[in-house]
Amino acid sequence: MKRLFILIGFTVMFAMLQLSCSSNSYVDVGVNIGSNDLLGDVSSGSAYVGASMNTYGEWVAAGSQGIAFGSGNRSDFNLIPMSTGQADSDRAIALNDNGNFVAAFEHGIYFGDVSGAVTKIFDNVNGTFISVAINNNDTWLVSSEDGVYIGSGAQAPVFLDYVNNIGEFSHCSLNEYDEFVAAGSLQVLYGYIDDQDVVQLISYDPVSVFNDSVWTDINGYGDFVATGGINTLLGLT
Structure with missing residues (x-):
């Protein structure tokens, strides 16, 4: 009888484990983890992709087939083919x-x-080696081999400078006060938008040389850090 109770106990535990590990399980903010919960193909495979999610569970993803977006649940999946x-x-x-x-x-x-809605600006x-950032003022920053650009909303961007050469890494960061930092093998560029815009x-x-990876971050006080293969730069306001 004791063995029977043990066997029944293991059977119940195994059934509960199967239920908890079902492929239909998901986190209720649109983060899909089960094989039956995949939203769709954003990329055709063997391609670099990017994604971002905000505080409210809204999300975007960019792949070789276009830009996908949604509002935090898997019934709301849309793809802008491009x-x-x-x-x-x-x-x-x-x-x-x-x-x-x-x-x-x-x-x-x-x-x-x-x-x-999407506008080419x-x-x-x-x-290659593209980095982007956007804050809640709709100010945005892009760094790439073609230089660093800053803009606001759908307005045409302003070219700032180059931070890296062709074929080299760059990275940029932006805070909520329109202060930013971008870095590459040519320079670390810190800036802000003043009261006169x-x-x-x-x-x-x-902080890096031609084949080094580089990374940046900036906080709400305008303090920033940039690091690469040859140095780490700390900027304090």
Whole structure:
């Protein structure tokens, strides 16, 4: 009888484990983890992709087939079909809490929102080593081999400077006060938008060399860090 109770106990535990590990399980903010919960194909495979999610569970993803977007549940999946460049080119995208996003890839810079509206605001971006950022003021920043660009909403961007050469890494970061940092093998570029909507820039020595990865971050006080293969730069306000 004791063995029978033990056997029944194991059977119940096994059934509960199967239920908890069902392929239909998911996190209720649109993050799908089961094989039956996949939303659809954003990329055709063997291609670089990008994705971003905001505080409210709205999300965007950029792949070789276009830009996908949704509002936090798997019944709301939409794809904007568009050419985003060759398979080995970058697709960078960032979403803010207003539901607006900036996307950059080989065929240009795009500004859009999670209703599906999208506007091309710049014709061309070199297709590799792209980094993007956007804040809740709809100010956005893009760094790539073609330089660093800053813009607001769907307005045409302003070219700032180059931070890396062709074939080299770059990275950029932006805070909620329109202060930003971008870095590559040529320089670290810190800047902000002043009260007259003029961009002010300060250049620092690079923290990386030609084949080094590089990374940046900036906080709400304007303090930033940039690091690469040869140095780490800390900027304190």
